[in-house]
Amino acid sequence: MLESRRNLALACALSALAGYVDGVGFLHLGGLFVSFMSGNSTRLGVSLAAGHWSDAAEAIGLIALFVIGAALGSLIMLTRSALCQCWVLLAEAALLAAAALCYERGMPSVAIAAIVLAMGLENSVFQSEGGAGLGLTYMTGALVKVGQLAAAALTGGRRWGWLPNLMLWAALVIGAICGALVYSRINLAAIWFAAGWAVILSLVVFAITARRD
DSSP states (O other): OSSSSSHHHHHHHHHHHHHHHHEEEEEEEEHHOOOOOOHHHHHHHHHHHHHHHHHHHHHHHHHHHHHHHHHHHHHHTTTTTHHHHHHHHHHHHHHHHHHHHHTTOOHHHHHHHHHHHHHHHTTTTTTOSSSSOOOOOOOHHHHHHHHHHHHHHHTOOOOOHHHHHHHHHHHHHHHHHHHHHHHHHHHGGGGHHHHHHHHHHHHHHHHHHHHHH
């Protein structure tokens, strides 16, 4: 899936977007995530063990919204339209823009809900025929592949096979740095930049698809 330069460039751009949004969301929520559901699942377990029911409910809500977003993105991809990636990215951009508007109108909780839906949606961009796809908003799997493919390279496999997954991870970290810096200055209004980036990516994908077809 990352063999082509086009797919790798788009995947890295989307991972950077996810890192940016997750950096913003993490700071706003004070330790919960808008895209990293493994972290939220751990927080859920710890909160349940400690009897912190409101924290547990918040974590469950974020996880449920993320799953709904992933399902919505999958439904778009299952249309098999030539422009389905474009529609997913436009839907993500619309949700992020709606989140920014909700924040400006004094509805930060609704804004966070829209952001989490958008992050779930993004993971469908590279959905394959069987329903699985490339994770773009979390990097545990990518780092595992870096280790596995590095081991393969040391034993006669592709010398640089591990590099694309490392690039995905680096893109997410760079995005998170940018998100944290922007959030420190303009709070949740930082999501406007994420919405704009998603629109730009959708236009790039549209242009590439139209030229190819």
